[in-house]
Amino acid sequence: MMGTVLVANRGEIACRVFRTCRELGIRTVAVHSDADESALHARVADTAVRLPGAASSDTYLRGDLIVKAALAAGADAVHPGYGFLSENPGFARAVIDAGLTWIGPPPEAIEAMASKTRAKELMGIEPLHEVTEADLPVLVKAAAGGGGRGMRVVRRIEDLPAQLAGARAEAHSAFGDGEVFIEPYVEDGRHVEVQILADTHGTVWALGTRDCSLQRRHQKVVEEAPAPGLKPELTNSLYEMAVRAARAVDYVGAGTVEFLVAGDTPHFLEMNTRLQVEHPVTEAVYGIDLVALQLRVAEGHALDIDPPRARGHAVEARLYAEDPARDWAPQTGTLHRLAVPDGIRLDTGYTDGDTIGVHYDPMLAKAVAHAPTRAEAIRKL
Template sequence: MISTVLVANRGEIACRVFRTCRELGLATVAVYSDADASALHVREADAAVRLPGSAPAETYLRGDLIVKAALAAGADAVHPGYGFLSENAEFAAAVADAGLVWIGPPPAAIEAMASKTRAKELMGLAPLTDVTEADLPVLVKAAAGGGGRGMRVVRELSALESELTAARAEALSAFGDGEVFVEPYVEGGRHVEVQVLADTHGTVWTLGTRDCSLQRRHQKVIEEAPAPGLPARLVEELYERSAAAAKAVGYVGAGTVEFLVADGRAHFLEMNTRLQVEHPVTEEVYGVDLVALQIAVAEGERLPADAPAPRGHAVEARLYAEDPATGWTPQAGVLHALEFHDRRSADAPRVRVDSGYASGDTVPVHYDAMLAKVVVHAPSRAAAVRKLADVLERAAVHGPVTNRDLLVASLRHPEFQDPGRLGTGFYGRNLDALARPRDGEAYAAVAAALADAAGSAGRFGGGWRNVRSQDQVRVYGAHEVRYRPLRGGGFTVTAPEGVRAVAAAPDRVRLEVDGVVRDFDVARYPEGTVHVGPYRLTVRPRFTDPREQTAPGSLLAPMPGTVVRVADGLAVGDQVVAGQPLLWLEAMKMEHRITAPASGTLTALHAVPGRQVEVGALLAVVQEDPQ
């Protein structure tokens, strides 16, 4: 019997496993990097062991240090979570060799399926070797791990070599394994997967399907169970092939078999020999705790002959710290508030939030930028989708820029709400429209301005103002707000037109727009951001400080990170063309390509491989050729 579990992971999944361990009466041990010293998963564990350093390669990918940590803390079992070493057969073997219980599949099964190249061979498929124009487009893919890391779509043969290099570097950093392979890229279709669970006695459950088609940069954004609208015969085929794959390798524990469904056919993609990020939607539909079942199987328990029956529908959205204005680059910084306000009655849809952060925590630059997974279970798909959009919109998410608006807009988009139109090309068709600022942002800016003015009036005396006859002006992002303080208190809004200030306090403003009255909650923070309901606004001075101006053609770091590569042979004085890759930054386990903003001459190059840079740091300067 297991008594103490060490989770060889961090963040949300570590917290998720600890929650089940507490319910089962098991003690818990966390491991943490220096960047995670005060992280939520460390605070929630009964004991914690430091892994010196911050980069994954020197901390969460060091299996030898994690095994030592488990022994030192008195743990008798290790749960790998997902990512990092979760699909590393050598690590699984090292855990067992140390006399610890491995809460996962046998090393041989991991070896057979965790490498996507070997998994395809086992399923009678083979990756491409000599790629020609006729094979395009192709997909470069990491043999280990997932989450879109080490993955590139190649549409031009000339780009293949550079994309292979980038994918290898990204895979090595994220998973400690730089092996990649090339396979045909099937345009469109749906990403559908089957949850399997097997015990040591030969029982294999298939716990339904999940649809994970809404992906951006091959990273899943919204997932649901069951996959809607699939023909019964195809679902049965998916179950049979998934169970056969598990039995073929003597699989034990929780795993997922992934397919691309196109033209009514299922194309095998890979088998993930671990718990998936999106496992909560399956848990909600089937009424099970997959982590508890993983532990039970690891202790040798026998699963019932039949899996439980499904009920209802569940949808999950991944809330990320990322900025759409800078190409969806990951963001870091203080998460001032992370609160989900669920107005529900006893019979309302169930809302679940899995997170590795709490209000006041700092999001570091070294790891995945996911803040939380928000899940809703309801009797129908339509009810779950509607409720999830509402919960996300009402949430207080204050701090770094997030993809919250994208999630809400995606859930409410007619194409997503029609199961017959689901497909992996959703964001390719709709991302630009979904990322546009919402109409209400201008009114949120008015609320921010009046709240700030109300606070100033309180600080300087109720009648304080500049010249009474002139408009006061405040600028938030792209929105300029003009107003005048009234002699008896209150304000008149002069721009934008059609807005009447009903009441204003430093933290709450009531506005009337076209006869409709709405309240806005306002929170401001030292770095110059103001959060008004679901809107995040940046305070901007009316006039630009000349000291903040940069030379034309300056390439600034869009995020804090590490310079990992500079283009081969690149030197000051070189001629470059618009869009040409110049250097690569690594942040949050992914590589980000920095390209020339225009055709011209490289006049400065400050990027050096290995150099840590902050957001806004000058990396290079390209002087544009005269027209």
């Protein structure tokens, strides 16, 4: 039984994990950069440990310092949140080697799914090695990373060499890995994903679908569960592929398998070996706490054979500190007021009077509405 959990993250997701830990009677440890010394996640934790170094996002990438902080604070376990080191197999191994419980999948599973090319091989999908006119349009993508970096749509065969070179350069700059691959470009595809949860006893749950098609600059903005308008046979096919992906790497914990859906045809994209930003819509629909389940699985407990039943519909909107008059550029300053009506879930790492700085993502919060029907959930939001 774990008694103290360190969250190797900041902001909204750190506060989210701490909330569940408090409900379960588990002590919490926050880590923070100089810029985050008075941040909400550092204030609400039972213990806060400063990570030495520059006041920037790089601070949260120092796995060695985070492991030292966990040991010094007497933590039993480390939860990575999302982003930063959450999908870094080296960090997962360092946590385990230090004798701490890693609240996430095995490092080998993270490693297997880290490369989009390797993930597709595990799913039996071959990338395009030779492109002809008949294959167009195609998509050049970075094997590592995401967020649209290292991605190019190619509609003319003569443009391919230049686009490959550009994608490789961007991928190397963004991720330190210039590997790219080519796949068919899915026109007007919907971004649909399946939440999975697996234990160490061989049970894998497929916890419904989410639609994350409303994006800006390849970043999700509005998400909902379940994905509307999918035929039952397509939904079942998505579940089967998601479970197959999890079993292919002996997955443990919470993860998400992402697809593009064109018409009634699903195309496997990748597997995210962590908790997703948009996990609250699944929690709302299934009446569960995914963080609590992550902790139970990490302690070795078995899931029930069958997952809970879904009820209703949930929609989440991400709230950002941005200026729409400046092409939605990130903004800084004082957050004077952040409040939502009763009945709306608000996940945030900020409170009234906090300063929004320049060092981190401009997402302030997520507002989540749950109702019996999709129309009612949208109206409520």
